[in-house]
Amino acid sequence: MINSLKSVVQRNSLIVKATVATFFIFLIISIIFTISIFSLSPEVSNDLNSLIDLLFNFEDVPEPFTGNFFSFIFLNNISHFWNPIRMLVWIPLLGSILLGFEILLNSGLIGAISVIVGIERGIAYPILGLVPHGIIEIPAFLLQTTCIVVWQVTVSEAIISKLKGRKLEKDKTIQGLQDVLLLALTSIIFFMIAAAIETFITPYLLGI
Numbered sequence: 001m002i003n004s005l006k007s008v009v010q011r012n013s014l015i016v017k018a019t020v021a022t023f024f025i026f027l028i029i030s031i032i033f034t035i036s037i038f039s040l041s042p043e044v045s046n047d048l049n050s051l052i053d054l055l056f057n058f059e060d061v062p063e064p065f066t067g068n069f070f071s072f073i074f075l076n077n078i079s080h081f082w083n084p085i086r087m088l089v090w091i092p093l094l095g096s097i098l099l100g101f102e103i104l105l106n107s108g109l110i111g112a113i114s115v116i117v118g119i120e121r122g123i124a125y126p127i128l129g130l131v132p133h134g135i136i137e138i139p140a141f142l143l144q145t146t147c148i149v150v151w152q153v154t155v156s157e158a159i160i161s162k163l164k165g166r167k168l169e170k171d172k173t174i175q176g177l178q179d180v181l182l183l184a185l186t187s188i189i190f191f192m193i194a195a196a197i198e199t200f201i202t203p204y205l206l207g208i
Contacts, residue, residue, distance in 0.1 A: 005186055008179045015149050019142055023107050030111025038119060064203035074195035077137070078188055080144060089148050092156045099148055106141065110134075128205040133198040140190030147183035150176060 009016055062068035079086045089095040089102070114126040154176030161168050 001182075001186075004182055008182050011175075012146060012150050012179060015153070016142075016146050019103075019145050019149065022103055023138075023142060023145075026104055026107035027111045030108040031115055034112045034115040038115065064208055065200060070195050070199040073198050074192055077140070077191040077195065078144075080148065081184065081188070090151060092152055092159065095148065096152055099145065099152075103145065125206065129202060132202050132205065133194045136190050136197065137194035140187045140194055143183050143190065144187040147180050147187060150183065151180045154180065 062072050075082070080089055081087070089099045110130070114130060117126045117129065154173060157176075158168055158173050
């Protein structure tokens with residue numbers, strides 16, 4: 001499976017590089033922006049925390065060290081594969097726009113939350129809170145995003161070929177769909193591992 005994944009990444013190297021670059025560029029911009037805001041106006045911390053609480057209802061989050069917490073994290077991370085609303089990213093063209101917003105939102109939130117928590121609780125807290133599961137979860141997110149983009153490209157090319165009356169390159173289309181399947185399965189496995197770490201290891205490191 002590892003060799004197959006390497007082949008998929010090599011075949012779609014441009015998409016992979018673009019996805020990774022976009023995520024980390026937005027992440028760095030978010031961190032710099034948040035630090036700048038805090039430097040200019042420290043009292044903005046409460047406003048940012050209120051905004052984050054508004055976006056995410058933390059009261060509904062189950063207790064850590066439980067199966068319910070694991071399911072909550074895991075199912076949320078793979079919701080592009082089962083949640084009807086979030087599955088809109090699979091629709092050609094529309095999905096590309098939604099996916100772009102999601103990359104911006106996820107990278108922005110990770111950067112902003114890291115800075116806010118680091119300022120309020122010390123630099124060690126966000127490191128312990130994000131790194132253990134993040135080293136698995138971020139690659140999983142990038143693989144999932146790449147999977148969706150490869151799907152978008154494969155399906156769009158097939159639709160355009162049909163509309164223009166050109167012969168469909170079946171081998172290329174089948175290869176693209178196989179790549180999508182392998183990327184999806186790999187991201188799900190990574191998300192499962194990350195969810196387990198976030199459930200049973202991260203809370204312990206944070207003393208929760």
